[in-house]
Amino acid sequence: MKRKQFYKKAIFWIHLASVFSGLSLALSCEKSKDNNDLLIGILLIASNSQTTSQTDTSCSAGYCKMFVSLANAxxxxxxxxxxxxxxxxxxxxxGGATYKAMVADGTNRIACTTPNCATGGTSEHTNWIFKPNKEYRRSDGTTIIGTTTANGVFSFPLTNEVQTSVVGTNSTVTGLNTNWTSSANDCNNFANTGANTSNGLHDDKTNLLLSVGTSGCGNTMKIICVEQ
Structure with a gap:
């Protein structure tokens, strides 16, 4: 009789120990799963943070940059x-930002269809490169060139020239008139070096930045490049 009770107690404790062992294993697995989930979350956050840092540009920081090309257009x-x-x-x-040329050809890129976009504002743009009400700075990120109007173009004079140092020439290709409308001279949509184009001066704070007249498309000119 005593032996029978002993066997029952032994079986009870063995079963109880098995239950606790299973519970402990489940909790351990769950903890491991939680730790894995936490680790994955941390890695994803770090990855996203790194991606943001790599693709972050000055435009998203409150201003955009402009520069004049070293190479001839x-x-x-x-x-x-x-x-x-x-x-x-x-x-x-x-920094990896995208830059586009400050030019217009009346078809593929248009700033304004009326002087200074006075009639239609930004609706007059086609593939335009300036943002409205945005501050633009030189490559140094410090020197302010100017802030665009609500129409997405500069009013003149600028705060500072786009660039003052001249390497080879201060002439820049624009295809623009002095009021931001497209010039009839644009190297035939920038496809023919035998034609003419409107050209401006990168070291001028007035609307001569946009046009001082026309120049042969085979002549030496630089490009004003604008961050997007």
Whole structure:
């Protein structure tokens, strides 16, 4: 009889120990799962933070940058070709931001269809490169060039020139008139070096930045590049 009771107690304690062992294992697994989930979450946050840091640009920090290309403009590859030159130019600031050319051809890129976009505001833009009410600075990130109007263009005079140092020439291709409308002279939509284009001066604070007249498309000109 005593032996029988002993066996029952032994079986009870063995069963209880098994239950606690299973519970402990489950809790351990759950804890491990929680730790794994926490680790994955931390890695995702770190990854997102790193991605944001890598793609962060000055435009998202409250201002955009502008620079003048070191290379001479190649004027027979269209607006996209000029954008590509901005993207690969030696003077482009580091940081991975996208830069596009401050040019207009009346078709693929238009600033204004009326003087200073006075009639339609930003609705007059086509693939335009300036943001409305935005401050623009030189490559140093400190020197303020100016702040655009609500119409997405500069009023003149600027606070400072886009660039004062001249390497080879201070002439820049624009395809613009002095009031931001498209010039009839744009190297035939920047596809023909045998034609003419409107050109401006990168070291001028007035609307001569946009146009001082026309120049042969085979002549030496730089590109004003604008952060997007």
């Amino acid at each position: 190649t004027l027979n590859a269209g607006v996209s070709g000029l954008d590509s030159q901005c993207a690969s130019d030696t003077n482009k600031p580091s």
